[in-house]
Amino acid sequence: xxxxxxxxxxxxxxxxxxxxxxxLQKGHIQPKLVIFLVGGDKPxxxxxxxxxxxxxxxxxxxxxxxxxxxVQEAELIARIEQCNADSSVFGILxxxxxxxxxxxxxxxxxxxxxxxxxxxxxxNVARLFTGRPAFVPCTPQxxxxxxxxxxxxxxxxxxxxxxxxxxxxxPLAQLCLARNATVTQCHTGTADLKAVTRRGDVxxxxxxxxxxxxADMIKPGAxxxxxxxxxxxxxxxxxxxxxxVAGVAGAVTPVPGGVGAVTTMMVLANVxxxxxxxx
Ligand SMILES: Nc1nc(=O)c2c([nH]1)NC[C@@H]1CN(c3ccc(C(=O)N[C@@H](CCC(=O)O)C(=O)O)cc3)C=[N+]21
Numbered sequence: 001x002x003x004x005x006x007x008x009x010x011x012x013x014x015x016x017x018x019x020x021x022x023x024l025q026k027g028h029i030q031p032k033l034v035i036f037l038v039g040g041d042k043p044x045x046x047x048x049x050x051x052x053x054x055x056x057x058x059x060x061x062x063x064x065x066x067x068x069x070x071v072q073e074a075e076l077i078a079r080i081e082q083c084n085a086d087s088s089v090f091g092i093l094x095x096x097x098x099x100x101x102x103x104x105x106x107x108x109x110x111x112x113x114x115x116x117x118x119x120x121x122x123x124n125v126a127r128l129f130t131g132r133p134a135f136v137p138c139t140p141q142x143x144x145x146x147x148x149x150x151x152x153x154x155x156x157x158x159x160x161x162x163x164x165x166x167x168x169x170x171p172l173a174q175l176c177l178a179r180n181a182t183v184t185q186c187h188t189g190t191a192d193l194k195a196v197t198r199r200g201d202v203x204x205x206x207x208x209x210x211x212x213x214x215a216d217m218i219k220p221g222a223x224x225x226x227x228x229x230x231x232x233x234x235x236x237x238x239x240x241x242x243x244x245v246a247g248v249a250g251a252v253t254p255v256p257g258g259v260g261a262v263t264t265m266m267v268l269a270n271v272x273x274x275x276x277x278x279x
Contacts, residue, residue, distance in 0.1 A: 002150070002251040004225070006142070006261035009149045013265045014058065020272045021059045031090040032061040033117065033271050034083050036076065038102070039069030043208070043229040044095035046236070047263075051093070054264040060090075060271065069099040076102070077110040084112040091117035091271030096167050117270045120166065128174055135270055140172040142262035143204060143225055146253060152202065152223050154179035160200035162186045162193070162213070162239070168206040168227055176202075193217065205239035213240040221250040227259050 024031055033055050037048045048064050055062035065079060083089045092115045098104040105122070113123040119135035127134045147154065159181040163169035169185060176183045186196050197203050197217040205213045206227035218224060228239030238255030246252055253259055 001246045001249055004146055004150055004223075004251050004253040004258065006146060006253060006258040009142075009146050009262045010265040012149060013145065013262070013269060017265065017268045017272060018058045024272070025059060030061055030088060031272065032063065032088045033091045033093065033267070034089050035062060035064045036067070036080070036092070036094045037064055038067045038071060038076070038095065039099045041095065041097060042231055044097075046229065047260075048095060050260070051264050051267060055268060058268060060268060061088075071099075071102075073102050073107060076107050080107070080110040084110075084115060089115060091115055091267070093117045093267060094120070096120075096165075117267055118167070119171070119270070125166075125171075128171055131178065136175070137167055137171045138266040138270060139168045139206075139227060139259065139263045140175050141266040141269075142259050143172060143227065144175050145262050145266065146225065146259065147202070147223075150251065152251070154181040154202065157181050157201040158199050159183045159202045159204065160186060160197050161204045161206065162197065163204075163206035163208075163227070165206065172204060172206065207239050209239055210237050211239075211241045213245060215241070215244040215248045218245055218248050220248050222248075224249045224252045225259060226253050226255050228255065229260060 035048050035051060037044055052062040052064060083092050092111045094108055108120045109122055111121055113121050116124050116135045119137045124135045128136055154176055159176045161169050161173050164185055164187045173183045173185050184196055186193055194217045198219050200222055202223045204225040208228055208230060210230040210232050224240055224245055226238035226240040230237050236256050
């Protein structure tokens, strides 16, 4: 079993980003990322903290705007519009999920598409789905960066994506389709999950349920990518039962140190100049 090391992939992308930010600073531009954190979602809080740390390490300013879960939609949108108008703000990241009383997509769509660091506005979603990607969501980009770095070929392969969120599952399926993979998308309504995942040459778990993917669900030698971020007994674990799956898979990403470690770097790449992702 090969360990797919996200920290190594992140390091590979870091130098280009650092160079670009240094260039901007030479022109007396201090680019800034603004992160909106609403309510008490744990993975979002983790992400915001790790994002801020990574951003600062490459010289990018990163501010976190924190809101109570009860915040009004209008208040959030007004703050986003301020950021749209502020030329020092290069990127805006709105942590998902938002509390249920908010219409998440209305809030997302307040972000100017060219500051949409996570590619979630209608405009950027449409561009991805029509093969002209501009800003691609960072987590799916991180998955592709890991596959690319380790030379995992997707053309003609069976890729099984577990999860259908707007942030991960759906865009990920598009990116894999663009690489000529045969993509199957599973979700909570999938009748026989194991029967489907066992077909996968590549299985990508993006559900948010610790231990969901077990060894019996994996074809021997398959590549397993774990997008999950779950807290169990004070520790961060993914959706994949790592120890048992490592015994059958050909390659696996760990959590932490896998997809999440690359995601933060992909945000930075988006903030300083749109996606570098080719389809
Ligand atoms: N619009 C939006 N886009 C997202 O991409 C998004 C989101 N909302 N909401 C929350 C989840 C969660 N998420 C994480 C990404 C990286 C780490 C991360 O950096 N993890 C490190 C460190 C973990 C640790 O501290 O132990 C690692 O996996 O190595 C964590 C969590 C992105 N999400």
